Amino acid sequence: MDLRKLFYPEKIAVVGASPGFDGGKMPFFQFLQFMEYAGALYPVNPAHAEISGVKAYPSLDDVPETVDLVIAQIPARFAIDTVKAAGRNGAPFVHFFTSGFSEVGNMELEKELVETARASNVRLVGPNCIGVLCAESRITFNMEFKPNGKGNVGFLGQSGGVSDNFVRMSGSRKIRLNKAVSYGNQADLKLEDFLAYFAEDPEIEAAAIYVEDVKNGPAFLEALGKTTASKPVIMLKGGSTKRGAKAAASHTGAMAGDFKIFSSAVNQKGGIIVDTFEQMMDLMMLATSSRLPKGNRVGFLGAGGGTSVCFTDLAARVGLEMPVLSQAVQDRIAEKIANVNTSTANPVDLGAFGFDFSIMAHTMLAMDQDENIDVIMPYFSLDFITSFAPHLASTGPQIILETAAKMKKPVIPILSKFAENVLEMEKVRIEMFSLFREGGLAVFNTIQDCVYAASSILKWSNGR
Incomplete structure (x- = not known):
């Protein structure tokens, strides 16, 4: 289906x-x-001659030329007439922000809306949604959206609120959004239609x-399989419990099916199911980083034996391996x-030396030479760095970024902090995070988030 005029x-x-x-x-x-x-x-509004400095028109029939997209935010009782007017205009797409359809039990009105659209040669987005965003054409449903070039991420959301949240968090995490659709009740154009377009979108x-x-399981799974053949698809399923399904029905008129069956089908087609919104954002950040892990053999380095032990446990539970480093690498x-309160085996515990960015960089370069390591995860304790070596926080992160750029293997930093009420520490975290993200690195706040994201993205890449 050609949706180009919808996005452009x-x-x-x-x-x-x-x-x-x-x-x-x-x-x-x-x-x-x-x-x-x-x-x-x-x-278009008959109550105004001008809106925000632009001439207003009393009706869609008065607009002097054919438009590509109609955005409608009118009471539901006017929806049918609006679609008919769009058909007379020749507009191929109408996005209905308007609610009051199947999500409130008004099935007949939604059915009539679709039938009218078919007869008028119009395709519908929604109703009950906030619509379309495209960085290249500069259309948006979020005032905070600031395009960073063309972007490389697509988002599809049945909820307007979740869609808006995705745009906002993408901005803060420097995930470059290309297109997004909040599709609401999907009375006409459905999830699988947009996903099939994304599959072919370079x-x-x-x-x-x-x-x-x-709405259409076979069509959705076909579109999902085509997409995951070349790009990861991260999915958060709302209504995965009985209570959640009841809430979804009143939200978008959704009739949620059995989650176990849904999850199994998605996994078979190469999709990645997550449990939380934050996991979805973590995975999108890693999926679009400059380099993805090609294997499950992890090299971990940082300061602190307890953290190293916890990381090793978490890695083992999700199938990540931590091979002992070669003797030559350990010697370097x-x-x-x-040789006091340190370990060079893997995980690498640098003790207090782990607060020194130059020593961390040296260790990363050494681990990069080990043939049995696929990805390197350096752990930075912001609590200790800001307390005992604050002078290094201004120059040290740049050393790490430059080192990562020289390496053959991907680097995934972890910026850990445990004091949650220290503004200076948060300032350092944001600065380091921004620097690493602008350099193409995925960055995580906790070891568990990092381990989860890495293991999940590897399941997709290994399954292709």
Whole structure:
């Protein structure tokens, strides 16, 4: 299905646009202006002659040219007439922010809406959703979205709130979003339609999905299989419990099926099911990092024996191996540290030397030479660094980034902090995180998050 005009519309009409941000509406018209959308914009509202400095039109029939996309935020009782008007205009797509359909039990109105769209040669996004975002065409449903180039991530969300949260956290984690669709009730265009488009989209390297129900199981699984053949798909399933399914029904009219069957089918097609929103974000960050792990043999280094033991346990539980380093590599590591409260085997415990970024970098380079290691995970304790060596926090991270760039193997840093009420420590964390992310590294706050993400992405890459 050709959805190009949906993501790259040259002309947009916003039906129900208004000057203010109140009344339960989303300021889609102002969003597009703020994003400096370059195409033609037509606000439609009979109550206003002008909206945000642009001439307004009393109806869609009065818009002087055919538009590619209609964004409708009008009461549900006007939805049928809006679709008919879009058909007369020649618009191929209508996004309905409007709610009041199957999610509240109004099945007949939703059915009539789809039938009218079919007769009018119009395709529908929604209803009951916040619509479409595309970095390249500069259309958005989120005022905070700041495109960083074209981006390389696609997102599909049945919930407007989850979709908005994904955009916001993507920005804070420097995950470069290319396209997103909040698709709501999926009365017409469905999850599998958007996913099939993502499968063929060369700009999208990884996709994330929040889904409450699937309307056409075989079509969805076919689209999923095509996508995961070349790019990872991370999925969070809403309504995976009986109580959650009941909540989903009142949210988007979703009829959630058996989660075990759904999860098994997704796994067979190469999709990755996660339990939390944060796991989904972690995996998207790793999936789009500069280099992915090619094997499950991990080299871990840091300061502290207890942390090393805990990391080893977590790694073992998810199938990550931690081979003993070769003697030559251990000898090279030992050149920079004393043989007191340290271990060079793997995990590498550098003791207090682990607070020195230069020694961490030296150790990373040594581990990079070991043929039995696939990925290196350095652990940085921000509590100790900011307490005992704060002068290193300004220059040390750059040393690590430059070292990682020289290495053959991927590096996945862990920035650990345990004091949660120290603003200076949080400032250092944000600065280090930003520097590493801009350098293409995935960065994690805890060893468990890092281990989970690495093992999950390896299941996808090994299963292709």
